[in-house]
Structure formats: structure tokens, C-alpha cells
Amino acid sequence: MHWRAGLDPKGAKIVRGAGSRLSCVLVQPLLSRVVRRIGDRHPSVFARLGIYKKSAFLIDPVELPFALHLCPDPEAPAFRAVPRDSTPHAQAMIRGRFMLLLELVDSQRDGDAAFFSRDLEVSGDTEAVVRLRNALDDVEGSIAEEAAGILGAPGRAILARLRRAYKSEAEGFQQA
Amino acid sequence: MSPGELICPAGTPAALRTAVDAGADAVYCGFQNATNARNFPGLNFTPDELAGAVAHAHSKASKVLLALNTYPPAGKVDLWRAAADTGARLGVDAFIVADMGVADYIARTYPDIRIHLSVQAAASSPEAIRYYCENFGVKRVVLPRILTIPEIRSIRKEIPCEIETFIFGNHGLMVEGRCSLTNYLTGQSTNMDGVCSPASDVEFVRHDDGTMSSRLAGFAIDCFGCGEKAGYPTICKGRYTVPHRSDAYYAFEEPVSLNLARLLPELIDAGVHAFKIEGRQRSKSYVRSVVSAFRAAVDDIRAGRPANITDLVALTEGQKQTQGAFATKKWR
Ligand code: SF4
Numbered sequence: 298m299h300w301r302a303g304l305d306p307k308g309a310k311i312v313r314g315a316g317s318r319l320s321c322v323l324v325q326p327l328l329s330r331v332v333r334r335i336g337d338r339h340p341s342v343f344a345r346l347g348i349y350k351k352s353a354f355l356i357d358p359v360e361l362p363f364a365l366h367l368c369p370d371p372e373a374p375a376f377r378a379v380p381r382d383s384t385p386h387a388q389a390m391i392r393g394r395f396m397l398l399l400e401l402v403d404s405q406r407d408g409d410a411a412f413f414s415r416d417l418e419v420s421g422d423t424e425a426v427v428r429l430r431n432a433l434d435d436v437e438g439s440i441a442e443e444a445a446g447i448l449g450a451p452g453r454a455i456l457a458r459l460r461r462a463y464k465s466e467a468e469g470f471q472q473a
Numbered sequence: 474m475s476p477g478e479l480i481c482p483a484g485t486p487a488a489l490r491t492a493v494d495a496g497a498d499a500v501y502c503g504f505q506n507a508t509n510a511r512n513f514p515g516l517n518f519t520p521d522e523l524a525g526a527v528a529h530a531h532s533k534a535s536k537v538l539l540a541l542n543t544y545p546p547a548g549k550v551d552l553w554r555a556a557a558d559t560g561a562r563l564g565v566d567a568f569i570v571a572d573m574g575v576a577d578y579i580a581r582t583y584p585d586i587r588i589h590l591s592v593q594a595a596a597s598s599p600e601a602i603r604y605y606c607e608n609f610g611v612k613r614v615v616l617p618r619i620l621t622i623p624e625i626r627s628i629r630k631e632i633p634c635e636i637e638t639f640i641f642g643n644h645g646l647m648v649e650g651r652c653s654l655t656n657y658l659t660g661q662s663t664n665m666d667g668v669c670s671p672a673s674d675v676e677f678v679r680h681d682d683g684t685m686s687s688r689l690a691g692f693a694i695d696c697f698g699c700g701e702k703a704g705y706p707t708i709c710k711g712r713y714t715v716p717h718r719s720d721a722y723y724a725f726e727e728p729v730s731l732n733l734a735r736l737l738p739e740l741i742d743a744g745v746h747a748f749k750i751e752g753r754q755r756s757k758s759y760v761r762s763v764v765s766a767f768r769a770a771v772d773d774i775r776a777g778r779p780a781n782i783t784d785l786v787a788l789t790e791g792q793k794q795t796q797g798a799f800a801t802k803k804w805r
Contacts, residue, residue, distance in 0.1 A: 345485075345515040404487075407759040410788045413703050413728070418679055424514050424672040431515030434756050435485035 317362045321378035324363075331444040332367065332376035335436075338443070343371045345432035349425045355379075355387035358395035369429075389421035389429075396463035401430075403439045477737070477771045478747040480538065480637060481764045484516040484754055489526045489537075491757040496768030499536035501569060502526065502753065503667075508556040509540040510593060511753040512667030524563045536566035540753075541579075542591035543667045544572045554578055561586055569615070570594075571664075576609040589613040589637065593664060595651055599631035606634050613637055615749060618644065618731065619798050626743035635746035640733040641763055642751025643790065644726065644797055645669075645709060654708040654725075658690040675706045696721075702792045704728020710790075728791030733799055734767070734782045738774050740799075759788055 336342070343350045346369055356365040366385055368375040379385060391398070393416055400406040401417070408430050411417035419426045433440065445452035481497035483489035492500045503509025505517040518526060523539075530537045539560040545553045553575045560568060561583045568586060570576045571593035579588055592615040596602045605611040613635040616625065629636055645652065655669045656662040663669040676688040683699035687706040694711035697703045704710045709725045731751070733740065740748070748771070750763050766783035773780040786794055 344519075347515065349514075401756075404757040407756045407762075407788055409705075409755055409790075410759065413790055413792055414787070415685070415697070415700060415703060418677070418685070420677050420679055422673075423675040423677065427513060427672040428515035430756075431485065431513070435487045437487050437490075 317380040317382070321363045321380060324378045327444075327447065328365070328376040328378060330447050332369070332374045334443060334447060335440060336369070336371055336374045339436045340371070341435060342432040343369070345435060346428050349388075349422075349428045352388040352422070352425050353386060354425065354429060355384055355390045356398060357381075357390060357392040358398055359392060361395055387421065389419065389423070389425040391426060391429075392418040392420075396459060399441050399459075402433055403441050404434055408434075474775065475741050475744055475746050477741050477745070477775060479764065479767055479771060480747050480749045482642075482750055482753040482755065482760065483526070484511065484513070485757075486518065486522045486526050488753075488757050488760050490529055491760045492764050493530050493533045493535045495761050495764035497535050497764055499538050499566065499747075500526075500530060501538040501540050501749075503540040503542075504556050504559070506552060506556070507543055507665070507667045508553050510542050510591075510663050510667050511540070512543075513754050514672055516754060520559050520563065523560070523565075527564050531564070538567045538569050538589060539565040540569045540591070541575055542569050542571045542593045544593075544664050545574065546665060550574055550578070557583070567612070570609075573605075573609070576605065576611070580609045584610070587612045589615060590634075591615055592617055592639070599628055602628070602632045602634065606632065613747065615639075621802060622736065622739050622743050622799055625740070625745065629744035636744065637747040637749050638733075638740060638745050638799075639731055639751055640737070640740070640748040640767065641785070642730055643705070644729055644731040644795060645707075652709070655689070658692055658708065670705070670707045677706075702728070704791045727793070729793040729795050730789035730791075731797050732785060732789065732794035733796055734770055734780070734785070736796060736799055737767075737770055737780060741774060755788075762788060 350369050350371060354367040356367060363378040364381050364384055366377045366379045366387060397406060397411060397416055401408050401411065408417065441456060445456035478498040480499045480501060481492040483492050483500045483502045489500050489502060503511060503517050505519060506512060527537045541553055541556055557568060557579050567589050568579050569589045569591045570579065571591040576588055588609055588611050590596055590605050590611045595617050596605060596614055597617045597619060602614045611634055615637045618639055625636065653662050659671055659674045661668055661671050670689055674690045678686045684696055686693050686696040688694065689706055689708065694706060694708060710728045712721045713724045714721045715724065750767065752759055763785060766785055770780040770782050786792055
């Protein structure tokens with residue numbers, strides 16, 4: 298981004314940090330509503346998580362300006378955008394491109410296959426990750442669409458646009 | 474012509490519905506305990522979920538096979554018997570069994586429910602298979618993945634039951650039902666506890682240079698270079714250094730999946746009754762893709778058309794596939 302061109306590396310880091318914090322503030326209300334809605338509509342997710350419903354997960358969509366911190370506790374579900382330079386403690390970390398993560402949540406892609414291809418990285422408590430994956434995979438329908446639906450028509454339009462962009466990018470990769 | 478029934482995996486009720494909708498003739502699944510060989514965290518069915526799954530499958534003319542395919546520790550059979558009782562009450566169409574004691578209990582208590590002999594029983598000779606048929610009324614044997622197609626053809630002529638073979642998925646070490654490798658490191662095994670490489674013992678570590686190590690119970694079992702395709706963190710797929718070689722190598726088995734799509738016509742011709750897709754631990758996405766691909770291929774072959782075979786390599790372990798011993802005993 299050319300507005301950073303005149304900054305020294307330390308200055309660029311500060312600007313990036315500020316941008317990241319601003320993004321977090323902007324998406325925060327939506328994320329909180331998403332996790333509450335999913336928890337209300339799919340309570341079986343908590344049974345599959347077992348004791349790990351009290352755990353914290355750091356989800357890191359590599360191309361977004363922030364990471365996501367998920368605590369799927371049914372009594373106090375929390376889903377927060379957090380700046381990368383000061384992420385809170387988490388038992389497990391899941392890292393990949395944003396649309397890949399979205400497709401995994403929606404079971405449009407297979408998690409093991411994404412792990413084999415090295416597009417998906419996991420670290421920390423592997424059991425926590427396996428439980429989260431299995432819990433989400435048992436959800437019927439599209440979690441992404443439910444989340445987009447919270448914002449109504451604009452949310453669905455953004456999701457459709459993201460999917461189209463990702464599809465053409467993926468096709469571009471295949472042709473390369 | 475053999476019916477070429479498709480036997481498909483389901484680790485959750487949603488995966489079972491996906492398999493049925495994608496054309497599964499039967500779906501196999503298990504309870505959330507050590508009675509089955511995919512006793513993974515957050516996976517499998519509660520009795521209530523299984524009741525719903527049986528109703529859904531039967532409404533679409535699919536069958537449900539309940540995997541009770543682990544070995545109870547001596548004298549501790551209650552969990553397995555209770556699982557069989559629940560399965561019978563819920564109307565499952567068959568039990569997949571490895572242990573003779575479990576088979577005996579089911580044969581005596583529920584003589585009208587079919588018993589399929591699990592791959593975990595490792596019955597690979599006509600004599601062994603006949604023993605299970607004669608003593609426990611086994612109706613189908615799932616063959617270990619150690620046999621060539623001519624060997625399967627000749628076994629078929631000497632046994633009184635149906636044959637099921639794996640056609641896709643995880644390709645374990647060639648001593649199915651007798652693997653204790655994981656037990657050596659973690660104290661747990663597929664055969665007794667239903668879990669190979671328990672997730673709680675697995676650790677992936679990303680290094681600053683982009684490489685990734687996988688560890689089991691604290692022991693490094695592989696280190697993948699940047700961009701190198703990865704496999705499951707099981708000991709049989711580990712890469713080791715040994716005194717007689719200068720490089721680390723896959724001493725037992727490589728990260729690779731079985732794919733017999735191109736051998737389906739020969740397997741049908743050899744008298745294989747049913748085809749099993751591995752992967753109860755995989756996602757709905759995997760189930761949808763693999764079941765649909767094999768449904769189309771089997772339907773083509775049975776209709777006398779050339780099989781339209783979808784490329785499934787993106788779903789394979791290490792993104793590599795093999796025909797294993799089915800094609801040649803020299804496969805490894
Ligand atoms: S170590 Fe390999 S062969 Fe042995 S049970 Fe595990 S996956 Fe199967």
C-alpha cells in the first residue's frame with residue numbers, strides 16, 4: 298500500500314498496528330452476534346466440544362488485518378477480533394486463508410485435505426482443534442450464510458462477492 | 474454381476490445424511506466410546522442420534538452398519554454387549570465385528586441381525602474366514618488390504634459369505650487388526666481403545682523456516698519441508714533415521730491413500746460384493762465428494778458404460794494415491 302511507502306519499518310509497524318485495532322473495533326459487534334446466534338441455533342455443537350467448550354481458540358486468517366479469538370463457552374460465548382501483535386492466550390491456533398477457513402466451517406472443503414496440502418496449519422492442543430472441527434462439521438446448512446444473514450441483504454451480497462473473488466483466484470492458481 | 478454396494482463412512486449424523494444423499498447403499502458408524510475403531514474426540518453418535526440416523530437411512534432405502542470392531546479387554550465385555558443391545562434395539566442392519574466374544578454374543582442374542590467381519594479381524598485366508606462363518610454365522614468379510622485381485626477371486630470361490638474390500642481412503646500398515654505401533658508410544662491402540670495416535674498426544678510445531686514437525690507423545694515422527702505435502706501423525710507414516718541409511722525415510726509406509734477407482738471393473742468381476750470407503754474421521758465435504766464419485770463410477774460400470782472417474786487426489790493423504798497390494802505385491 299503506497300501510503301506506507303515513506304515510513305520507516307518501525308513507523309509502518311505502528312500504522313499497521315493502529316489499522317489492525319481499528320478493524321477490530323469495526324467488526325467486533327458483528328462477531329459477537331454471530332457466535333451467539335450460532336450457539337443458540339446449534340446447541341449440539343457444545344456437546345461435541347465437551348470440556349473444550351471452555352477453551353480459547355485463536356483463528357488466524359492470514360490475509361486479514363486481525364486474528365479472531367473464539368471462546369465457545371455456552372454461558373458466555375465470545376468471538377473477538379484481536380490485533381496480531383497482542384493476541385490473547387489460546388489453547389489452540391488455526392491458521393489459513395480467510396476463504397479457506399470459511400469453506401472449512403461450511404464443510405465446502407475437507408480439513409484433513411487442507412492440512413495435507415499445507416494450506417491449513419494447526420498448533421497447540423490438537424484435541425481441541427479436532428473437537429471444534431467435528432462439532433462444526435455436524436452443523437447442517439451454512440454457518441457463513443447464517444452469519445452473513447445477520448446483516449441482511451448487504452451481508453449476503455458481501456459473502457457472495459467474497460466467494461466469487463475467491464473462486465476466480467483459486468481458478469487462477471490452478472491455471473498458473 | 475456383483476451389486477457393488479457402496480459402504481460409506483459417517484462420523485456425525487450430518488455426515489450420515491450427506492452420505493445417504495450422495496448415494497450410499499449403506500453407511501457405517503459407531504458410538505462415542507471404545508467399541509469402535511474411530512473413537513476420536515467429538516466424533517460419532519449418541520444412541521439418540523443413531524436412532525434418528527437409522528430412521529433417515531431407512532427412509533431413503535440405505536442401510537446402517539454399526540461398527541463394534543475393537544477388542545474388549547479380557548473380562549470387560551459389558552460396554553460391547555451394551556452397544557450391541559442398543560444397536561439391535563435401534564434397528565441397525567448389521568454389526569461390524571472383530572472380536573470372537575463380541576461375535577458370539579451377537580450371534581446368540583440377535584441371530585436375525587447380520588454380522589460382518591471387520592478388517593480388524595485380519596481374516597485373509599479361506600480357512601480363517603470359514604471359521605467365522607461356521608461359528609458365528611458371519612455373512613460378509615471385509616478383507617485386509619494385503620491381497621491381489623486374483624487372490625480375492627480365488628478366496629471368493631472357497632468361502633460361503635460375501636466379500637467387501639476397501640476402495641478409497643487411509644492406507645494403514647499391512648497387518649490390519651494386529652497393529653500395536655501406537656501402543657508402544659501412547660499406551661493406546663486402535664484395536665483396544667479405538668484410537669490410533671490419540672489427538673491429545675499429537676502436537677504440530679511450525680518452525681521459523683516454514684517447516685513443520687509432527688510429534689506423538691513427545692517423539693518427533695516427521696518433519697515436513699516448506700510446501701511439502703503432509704500426512705497423518707501415525708507411527709506407521711513416520712519418517713525415521715536408521716543406522717544403515719544416511720537420510721530419514723518412511724520405514725513402514727508413506728503418507729498415501731488407497732484409490733481403486735480404476736480397478737472397480739476387475740473387483741466386480743472377481744466377485745467383490747461391496748466396496749468400502751474409509752474416513753469416518755473426515756468431513757461432510759469429503760463424504761460428499763468421494764461417495765458421489767464412486768456412486769457415479771459404480772453405476773456406469775453396472776450399466777455397461779465406461780466409468781467416469783472423478784479425480785480425488787486432492788483429498789488423499791500426502792496428496793498421493795496407490796492401488797497398494799490390489800495391483801501388485803511389489804507395491805512397496
Ligand atoms: S499406526 Fe498405522 S497401521 Fe497402526 S493402527 Fe495406526 S494407522 Fe493403523
